[in-house]
Amino acid sequence: MTNHQVAPHLFVAFGATSDLMRRKLLPALYHFSEQYGLERRLLLVGVSRQKDLGDDGFRALAREALAAAGLPQTGHTDAWCDACLFFQPLGAGTPEDYRALAARLKALEKTHKFPGNRLFYLATPPDAFGPAITGLGQAKLHRSPGWTRLVVEKPCGRDPESAQNLNHLLQRYFDEPQIYRIDHYLGKETVQNLLIFRFANDIFEPLWHRNLVQSVQITVAESAGVGSRGNYYEQTGALRDMAQNHLTQLLTLTAMEVPVTFEPEAIRSEKAKVLRAVSPVRPEDVVYGQYTRGSVGGREAPGYREERGVAPDSVTETFVALKLGIENWRWNGVPFYLITGKGLPARFTQIAVTFHCPPVWLFQPRPATCSPNVLVFTLQPDEGFDLHFQVKAPGEPLELKTQRLRYRYAEAFGTLPDAYETLLVDVMAGDQTLFVRGDEAEAAWRIYAPLLAERPPTLSYPAGTFGPQEAARLMEWPDPALLYR
Numbered sequence: 001m002t003n004h005q006v007a008p009h010l011f012v013a014f015g016a017t018s019d020l021m022r023r024k025l026l027p028a029l030y031h032f033s034e035q036y037g038l039e040r041r042l043l044l045v046g047v048s049r050q051k052d053l054g055d056d057g058f059r060a061l062a063r064e065a066l067a068a069a070g071l072p073q074t075g076h077t078d079a080w081c082d083a084c085l086f087f088q089p090l091g092a093g094t095p096e097d098y099r100a101l102a103a104r105l106k107a108l109e110k111t112h113k114f115p116g117n118r119l120f121y122l123a124t125p126p127d128a129f130g131p132a133i134t135g136l137g138q139a140k141l142h143r144s145p146g147w148t149r150l151v152v153e154k155p156c157g158r159d160p161e162s163a164q165n166l167n168h169l170l171q172r173y174f175d176e177p178q179i180y181r182i183d184h185y186l187g188k189e190t191v192q193n194l195l196i197f198r199f200a201n202d203i204f205e206p207l208w209h210r211n212l213v214q215s216v217q218i219t220v221a222e223s224a225g226v227g228s229r230g231n232y233y234e235q236t237g238a239l240r241d242m243a244q245n246h247l248t249q250l251l252t253l254t255a256m257e258v259p260v261t262f263e264p265e266a267i268r269s270e271k272a273k274v275l276r277a278v279s280p281v282r283p284e285d286v287v288y289g290q291y292t293r294g295s296v297g298g299r300e301a302p303g304y305r306e307e308r309g310v311a312p313d314s315v316t317e318t319f320v321a322l323k324l325g326i327e328n329w330r331w332n333g334v335p336f337y338l339i340t341g342k343g344l345p346a347r348f349t350q351i352a353v354t355f356h357c358p359p360v361w362l363f364q365p366r367p368a369t370c371s372p373n374v375l376v377f378t379l380q381p382d383e384g385f386d387l388h389f390q391v392k393a394p395g396e397p398l399e400l401k402t403q404r405l406r407y408r409y410a411e412a413f414g415t416l417p418d419a420y421e422t423l424l425v426d427v428m429a430g431d432q433t434l435f436v437r438g439d440e441a442e443a444a445w446r447i448y449a450p451l452l453a454e455r456p457p458t459l460s461y462p463a464g465t466f467g468p469q470e471a472a473r474l475m476e477w478p479d480p481a482l483l484y485r
């Protein structure tokens, strides 16, 4: 990207004081403003109902956030904050408050001779989405002399019905090409590379099929607990926080058909088709868990119920393992396992595609179980992929050993960009490839509706273990092919 590809615009961020704003958006915006010389093309207007920080207060908050993100105060960060950051209070969010916002945006555009391009980013708790969308629409801020784009953070609803209601509200004011539903996993370089791996390397296409694939396991494991987010997490749980969005998006990229072109609509349509083909998950194919006091990485860790903001008798799940089926010609009969949890022994995100064992085993002595070929994509950390295969160990008697063909991004390319930076650049450039379309968001909820109607029991597991042992009833877990060690 060059700075000429980013049209001058106002980046209007609702939730200016939020954790997301401090931890992700401000560092990402500063970083690529600097990288692409966007100081004259990108002005950030923080908007908040919490309190009136004023421009100076918001700039001070930004300096702190940049320092906390490892970007210490320099002449450059100061100059960026002073020249590019503004604040507009939203008071009680009345129509008058939105009119004041509209007037402020117009005034900034006039002073900076901007053509009227606006990007609204809702970095707010989900219950503020509705009022913000309505407020923008009623103040006619959904249209402007240039382009207007709206970015919505996950979660898009909390069940099929609320996801549909949110879509209806969005569509009342905005057109689908204006709406960018963020799932930050799609911005991860390694996640995008799934498409390149599959569609730029012809040798894998014939393998990607029920004839050869025995199962697919998608794991997002986190060693941290919920920390200070207990209040939020009590309302969501692992199914809504991770499985319905991040893991389901990884599922679509792993299972989708070859798109006709590498263009946003072609790709998003193939992803939506996968979601339509997934059978609703059966409660008996799901294990929920919640971590109790334990030890993670040699350190004592509190149980979930001891975390701040969590009810002492909470049954919220911090671990989900489930089995899904995709009823289409390519995947019928192949189990897809999705696993995610907090308070596990390590942090890693991996997709393991396990192939069938050879139909006839020629070598003696015959092992009790075969060691199949497995292709493991490690999406984080230590990004890369590994193909597991069998070799003869030197000498006699005959012994087979599993070895790996190994590729690591860091060795080839060094540091990878942050997912938020990638996604923000795409919104600015008007590229919707890595964003979730409205029908995808709704279809992803439909898969999990049976679990919302009939909640599986929540089993406990000590922090620092791999979740409830019952998960092994569904799948090989922890899968020995995983590379978390």
Ligand code: BG6
Pocket (backbone or CB within 6 Å): 222, 241
């Ligand atoms: C967020 C969830 O969407 O993703 C968090 O709300 C989770 O609970 C986080 O910790 C994980 O993201 P990453 O990029 O650190 O794997």
